[in-house]
Amino acid sequence: MTKRAYNFNAGPAALPLEVLQQAQEQLVDYEGAGMSIMEMSHRGEIYEKVHNEAISLLRELYEIPANYKVLLLQGGASTQFAMIPMNLLKSGQVGSYVMTGSWADKAIKEAKLIGETAVAATSEADKFNRIPNISDIQIPANSAYLHVTSNETIEGTQYKQFPVTNEVPLIADMSSDIMSKPIDVSKFGMIYAGAQKNLGPSGVTIVIAREDLVSESPKSIPTMLRYDTHVKNNSLYNTPPSFSVYLANLMLKWVQAKGGAAAIEQYNRDKTKLIYDTIDQSGGFYRGFADTDSRSVMNITFRIQTEELEKQFVKESEQHGFVGLKGHRSVGGLRASTYNAVPLESCKALAEFMSDFQKRNG
Numbered sequence: 006m007t008k009r010a011y012n013f014n015a016g017p018a019a020l021p022l023e024v025l026q027q028a029q030e031q032l033v034d035y036e037g038a039g040m041s042i043m044e045m046s047h048r049g050e051i052y053e054k055v056h057n058e059a060i061s062l063l064r065e066l067y068e069i070p071a072n073y074k075v076l077l078l079q080g081g082a083s084t085q086f087a088m089i090p091m092n093l094l095k096s097g098q099v100g101s102y103v104m105t106g107s108w109a110d111k112a113i114k115e116a117k118l119i120g121e122t123a124v125a126a127t128s129e130a131d132k133f134n135r136i137p138n139i140s141d142i143q144i145p146a147n148s149a150y151l152h153v154t155s156n157e158t159i160e161g162t163q164y165k166q167f168p169v170t171n172e173v174p175l176i177a178d179m180s181s182d183i184m185s186k187p188i189d190v191s192k193f194g195m196i197y198a199g200a201q202k203n204l205g206p207s208g209v210t211i212v213i214a215r216e217d218l219v220s221e222s223p224k225s226i227p228t229m230l231r232y233d234t235h236v237k238n239n240s241l242y243n244t245p246p247s248f249s250v251y252l253a254n255l256m257l258k259w260v261q262a263k264g265g266a267a268a269i270e271q272y273n274r275d276k277t278k279l280i281y282d283t284i285d286q287s288g289g290f291y292r293g294f295a296d297t298d299s300r301s302v303m304n305i306t307f308r309i310q311t312e313e314l315e316k317q318f319v320k321e322s323e324q325h326g327f328v329g330l331k332g333h334r335s336v337g338g339l340r341a342s343t344y345n346a347v348p349l350e351s352c353k354a355l356a357e358f359m360s361d362f363q364k365r366n367g
């Protein structure tokens with residue numbers, strides 16, 4: 006049998022073994038076509054079916070209302086940081102951002118290149134260890150949108166509820182928690198995410214947007230950076246990342262087979278609880294980075310008393326088959342990313358390893 010690592014990588018991240026095995030089976034000869042999906046025309050019937058199936062599955066699993074478009078784009082979430090202000094931020098308006106950490110910061114930086122921005126709330130004074138209180142978010146009246154980062158991948162914080170923005174469109178970067186739980190899409194103007202954490206491999210970016218926001222882009226924007234180009238062409242204006250879309254489709258089918266977004270949420274919570282409980286019951290040996298109320302169900306960030314011990318933890322964990330537990334350099338410490346495809350068994354093994362490490366070093 007294939008040996009699989011306990012994969013806690015932050016992104017690209019673990020994919021379900023079943024999905025990889027199905028891709029392996031279909032790699033050389035996709036459903037009798039005599040070629041792989043990568044070798045086919047993206048204008049052909051076979052690819053188009055996969056493409057449209059991925060879009061319908063997203064619609065079904067998230068119960069996306071009919072007045073929303075689903076786009077499959079390229080360039081990662083990072084390109085969305087620029088496309089959003091280019092398409093939506095008009096003169097006389099501000100792009101408003103809730104500053105929650107590293108990714109929110111990257112998003113606002115791009116918007117500043119395009120137009121005026123405003124910080125609607127920030128937790129910078131607390132080193133971004135929490136999501137600002139919803140009631141502290143101030144949305145300027147001339148906001149083109151309010152941008153939030155639903156899960157800060159590096160700090161390990163996550164919104165438990167979203168601000169109500171009334172007529173100002175709420176835009177969420179859900180790159181690290183897309184399809185990890187049910188959401189009410191109708192509360193958002195736009196949701197976007199790179200697929201490589203929760204929903205497949207890198208190469209495809211999912212955009213779910215209210216029709217009126219993406220139907221007509223300003224004429225001055227280059228073709229590929231206009232939402233309306235992709236809306237009019239069902240995300241087939243140019244060659245799509247066909248293999249990534251194919252794998253994301255398999256991953257969506259996997260979510261469906263697991264019971265959908267609600268079942269995945271329970272599964273994710275069960276996984277994360279094992280590790281947070283180990284932290285909380287360690288008598289201070291392990292310390293969570295995020296405020297308890299803002300803890301992420303996707304990225305668990307924690308520290309040990311000394312950097313020496315943290316280094317030793319990483320080294321020993323690698324010897325035991327764990328991958329990806331070193332924290333991001335900007336926060337330090339340790340991080341376990343427990344996205345959709347990370348099996349419960351990996352989390353059990355990590356919780357046990359943590360307890361054992363504490364016994365030996367506490």
Ligand SMILES: *Cc1c(COP(=O)(O)O)cnc(C)c1O
Nearest residue numbers: 081082083108158178180181199
């Ligand atoms: C990983 C990540 C990104 C960057 O995604 P790319 O696809 O690499 O551009 C943006 N936002 C969040 C929250 C992320 O976790």
